[in-house]
Amino acid sequence: MARRYIQTTLTTVYAALLYGFIFLPVGVLVLFSFQDSRLPIMPFKGPTLKWYEAVLADSRLIESMVNSLIVAVSSSLLSVVLGFLAAYALARFYLPGKGWQRALLTAPLTVSYLIIALGLMILFNALGVSRSLWTIGVGHVVINTPLCFAIIYSQMGDHQINIERAARDLGATEWQTLLLITAPMMLPSILASFFLAMTFSWDEFIIAFLLSRFDVTLPVEIWGLLRSGLSPKTNAAGSLVFLISIGLLILAELMVFRRMKKT
Amino acid sequence: MTARVDIAQLTHRFGSFTALKDIDLTIAAGSFAVLLGPSGCGKTTLLSVLGGFLRPSAGSILLDGQDVTQVPPAKRGTTTMFQDYALFPHMNLLDNVGFGPRMRGHSRKRRRQQSLQLLELVGLHSEAQKKPHELSGGQRQRVALARALAVDPDVLLLDEPLGALDLKLRRQMQDELKAIQKRVGTTFIHVTHDQEEAMAIADEIIVMNGGVVVDQGSPESIYLHPASTFSAAFMGDANLIDGRVLAMDSHTITVTTEFGQLNLNAFCNVNQNIGSGDRICVCFRPEHVLPPGTIAEHPIDLGLAVIRDSTFFGSHQRYQLLAADGSIYIAQLPQSASMARDSQMPLRLDGLSLVVLRAE
Numbered sequence: 001m002a003r004r005y006i007q008t009t010l011t012t013v014y015a016a017l018l019y020g021f022i023f024l025p026v027g028v029l030v031l032f033s034f035q036d037s038r039l040p041i042m043p044f045k046g047p048t049l050k051w052y053e054a055v056l057a058d059s060r061l062i063e064s065m066v067n068s069l070i071v072a073v074s075s076s077l078l079s080v081v082l083g084f085l086a087a088y089a090l091a092r093f094y095l096p097g098k099g100w101q102r103a104l105l106t107a108p109l110t111v112s113y114l115i116i117a118l119g120l121m122i123l124f125n126a127l128g129v130s131r132s133l134w135t136i137g138v139g140h141v142v143i144n145t146p147l148c149f150a151i152i153y154s155q156m157g158d159h160q161i162n163i164e165r166a167a168r169d170l171g172a173t174e175w176q177t178l179l180l181i182t183a184p185m186m187l188p189s190i191l192a193s194f195f196l197a198m199t200f201s202w203d204e205f206i207i208a209f210l211l212s213r214f215d216v217t218l219p220v221e222i223w224g225l226l227r228s229g230l231s232p233k234t235n236a237a238g239s240l241v242f243l244i245s246i247g248l249l250i251l252a253e254l255m256v257f258r259r260m261k262k263t
Numbered sequence: 264m265t266a267r268v269d270i271a272q273l274t275h276r277f278g279s280f281t282a283l284k285d286i287d288l289t290i291a292a293g294s295f296a297v298l299l300g301p302s303g304c305g306k307t308t309l310l311s312v313l314g315g316f317l318r319p320s321a322g323s324i325l326l327d328g329q330d331v332t333q334v335p336p337a338k339r340g341t342t343t344m345f346q347d348y349a350l351f352p353h354m355n356l357l358d359n360v361g362f363g364p365r366m367r368g369h370s371r372k373r374r375r376q377q378s379l380q381l382l383e384l385v386g387l388h389s390e391a392q393k394k395p396h397e398l399s400g401g402q403r404q405r406v407a408l409a410r411a412l413a414v415d416p417d418v419l420l421l422d423e424p425l426g427a428l429d430l431k432l433r434r435q436m437q438d439e440l441k442a443i444q445k446r447v448g449t450t451f452i453h454v455t456h457d458q459e460e461a462m463a464i465a466d467e468i469i470v471m472n473g474g475v476v477v478d479q480g481s482p483e484s485i486y487l488h489p490a491s492t493f494s495a496a497f498m499g500d501a502n503l504i505d506g507r508v509l510a511m512d513s514h515t516i517t518v519t520t521e522f523g524q525l526n527l528n529a530f531c532n533v534n535q536n537i538g539s540g541d542r543i544c545v546c547f548r549p550e551h552v553l554p555p556g557t558i559a560e561h562p563i564d565l566g567l568a569v570i571r572d573s574t575f576f577g578s579h580q581r582y583q584l585l586a587a588d589g590s591i592y593i594a595q596l597p598q599s600a601s602m603a604r605d606s607q608m609p610l611r612l613d614g615l616s617l618v619v620l621r622a623e
Contacts, residue, residue, distance in 0.1 A: 162349040165316065169336045169343050170414055171366035184353040 026242060033235035051236035061237055064221035068202055071133055071217055075140035076197035080190055082141070083148025088182060091156035092164070102153075108146045116142055117210040124211070131213040139207035144197040151196070155189040195252030199245050265450050266327040266340055266417035267292040268313070273322030275308055282308040284474045286322070290467065295444045295451045297461040300471035301497070306454045307422060309471070313452065314343040314420050326417055337366075340417030344424050348407040350395040356382060356406050357391045363414035381409040384443065401432045408440070412447060421453040425460060437463045458498050462486070470494040486548075488532045492620050495546045502592040504545040505622060511539055516619065518543060521588030528561045533619040542622040549581065551616040552594035555602075561614030568592070568610040570602055586610050 036046035055061055086105055095101060108116065120139050121131075129135065160182070167181045168174075183190065205219040212220055218241055225234045268290040275283040282305045290296045298306040311317040313324060315336035323332045331339040342363075351359050358365075360378035369377070382388040385405035395403055404424055411419055424440075425433045441464045444451045455461055461468050462482040470478040470485065470493070478485055478494035489495035492503060506520035516527045527545070537543060553559055568584035571591065575598075582594045582602070592610070602608055 159347065162345045162347055163351060165336075166343070166345055166349040166410075167351070167362065169314065170363035170410070171337045172362075176366065181351060185351070187353070 029235050030239045030242070032232055033239045035232040035235070038231070051232040052240075054233045055236045055240065058233075061218070061221055061225075064216050064218045065240075067133055067215055068217040068219070071137050071140060071208075072198045072201040075137040075201050076144060076194050078137075078141050079144035079148045079197045080152075080194045082145045083150075083193060084152050084183070084186070084190060086145075086149045087153035087156055088178065091153060092161070105149050106146045108142060109150070113143060113204070113206045114210075117207040120207070121210050131211050133212070133215050133217075135211040136208045136217060139211050140197075140201040140204060143204070143207065144200055147200070148193040148197055151193040152186060152189050155186060160185055191255055192252060195248055195255075199248045202248065203241055203245055264340070264415050264417045265293045265448050268418055268450060268452070269325040269328070270309075270313075271323050271325070273309075273312065273319050273324065275305075275312060275317060275319045275321075282474050283312070283319070286476055288469065288476060288479070290450060290452060290469075292327070292450055293448050294466040295441060295453065295464055296467045296469060297465035298452065298454045298469050298471060299456070299458060299461040299465075299497070301456055304471040305474040306456075306471050308474075310343070310420050310422055310452065310454050313418070314341050315339050316343070341420055342411040342414055342416035342418075343420045343422065344407050344411045346422045346424065346426060348395075348403045348424075350403060350406055350410070352395055355392050355394050356387060356398075359395065359406055360409045360413050362410065367414070377413060378409075381413055382406075384412075384446075385409045385439075400428055401436060404428065404436060405439075408443065412443075412449070416449060418450045418452060421451060423454050423456070425455070425457075433460070434463070440464060462498070468498075470497060472497075487616075487618075489546065489618060489620065490534070492544050492546065492623050495618065495620060500549050500593055502547050502549065503620075504547075504588070504590075506543050506545055508537060508539050508541050508543055511537075518545065518619070520545065521590075522565045522586075525563060527563065527617060527619065528614050532617070534621050537619065537621055544620045544622050546618040546620055547612050547616065549593045549595035550579075551613045552584075552592075552596065553611040553613055554596050554600055555608050557611075559611070559613050563612040563614045563617065565610040565612065567607045570604055570606055570608060573602070573604060584608070584610060 033051055034047035034049070035051070036048040089095065090098060090102055090105075117139060120135065120142065124131065124135055163185065164177050164181055167177045172180065203219055204217075205223065208217040209220050209223065216224075218237070222234060222237050222241070225231065225237065268288075270286055270288040273283055273286040273288075274281065286309065298309060300306045308317065312319050315331070315334060315338075319332065323330050325331065326340050331341075336343070351362065354362070357375065357378050360381050361374040364374045364377055379388055379391060382391055385408055387402060387405055387409070390398065390402070395406065398406065404427075407424070421440075425436050428436060437460060440451075440453075453464065465482055468478075468480065468482055468485050469476055472493050478490040480488075480490075482498075485494060486498050489498065489501075492501075495501040496503070504520050504522070506518040506525070509517040509519050509524065511517070514528075516533065518525050518527060525545070534543075553562060566587040568586045570582055571585050572583040574581045577598070579598055580596050580600050582596060582600075584592045584594055586592055587610075594610075
């Protein structure tokens, strides 16, 4: 009995430590965004919402938030379309060097964002393309397409081949089959990869930092705030980023989960 | 609509493996044909070639005299009903059935009307708004049938459509399939490895083995006059006695077997091109063993046999007999037959039901 009691205690402590380690920094960040003083350090005074008021009144922060949203939505859309088409091609057609092509498509997942950003920066310089939201978007498509491809490809099973074949047999063209049968059938994984790509793009910093100039995304703007020293306002902005990420994940969970239950 | 199917010198190879060898076949318009054979015999390959999913290595396929060998699936008069039904999971039954008409540009109203009619034909019109995953296996099968018929094909190709159903449902669906085929008049070509299913539904059975057609005919003629030892053994139970022809005239065929010389009546079914000296098999069905004491016009006497085992089947009894040649034969005797294990009975056959087949 005593031994079991010790075991339970130990596993509980272990779990508490693990989750504490993961979530304490975020908890502290959020807590001190309600700090009623000029510095987000101990001891905690407050609570107050004035820093959130300051964030929402800061037109540059709001502008960067809108920028982030534009980049996240459009780059994720493009990533999903590219990833889906690549997955369809590799899952359904005989292609030369199929294994190699699949490896090439997923390889960027293993390359650090810093390297990808540097490479793109050099490329854009050489091409004379000036840095803007567009270049950030391109960077995010580069990192998210492999992800979307991997998720959608993993869900493309052989059992769907006969379904597509039946559609063609009944008179559907290649495009009709793709749009009316394959894409709706793959909707759960398409939505899952879209929302995941969106959260990745939403709080991505290195690529956005190196490939932006005047128009910046929210993480880059927050980085700018940090350089002028610690302030609970930065905490409030960070908390908002976190809140929206969580919101996206919940949305993905609800939509994808509900879809999966239905089909 | 309906069409005659002609297959001429069709050959298909997968790499070095020849799946179909020189197949020549005609299937009459409006008939229910069944491709029957063990797995790997080429029946499914033949169906894929007919459906246009495989281009044959050689030979041609004609629908009502028109060569469709190079025509893609959607453009030829065939529609395939897949083994796993391949229903569209995200569409309700109405949209599933209406998909073919939709691809043909029919108006929404017309599609709806057409789909409801077909769902009614298969008894599912009250479930029109349901999705495939809400249905049972048998219901899905019906939806697949309705969807395939919605494009009004000349020829419907069915790839083991009843394979996934339990026995009782399978028997019920067989009757329904047959009834629907007779109603719509479309040529049905159905693939199965189940000889009972083939007998239950087919107007015409095509027995395949090793990529060739080994027999073709009505269920009755294949059962009673099989063309080869393979089709005899595949369609029901067959007892085979090896032998050699000694002499033949218009009245009698004399063969020598382990049972000694047998004088067979020439009225029994003899393969064409069998002559003196040929190695043959004498084939008899379990029900062609005469119950002891029966009087027959042309009995063939094979001496005494020992009863090794008996099983009561309700309507009949089945005996395993160890005959004088040392082989085991199966006999089907009336319900009332009551012979003990290890006792002896005379093994006598109805001479007019025998089939003499070329040995393989």
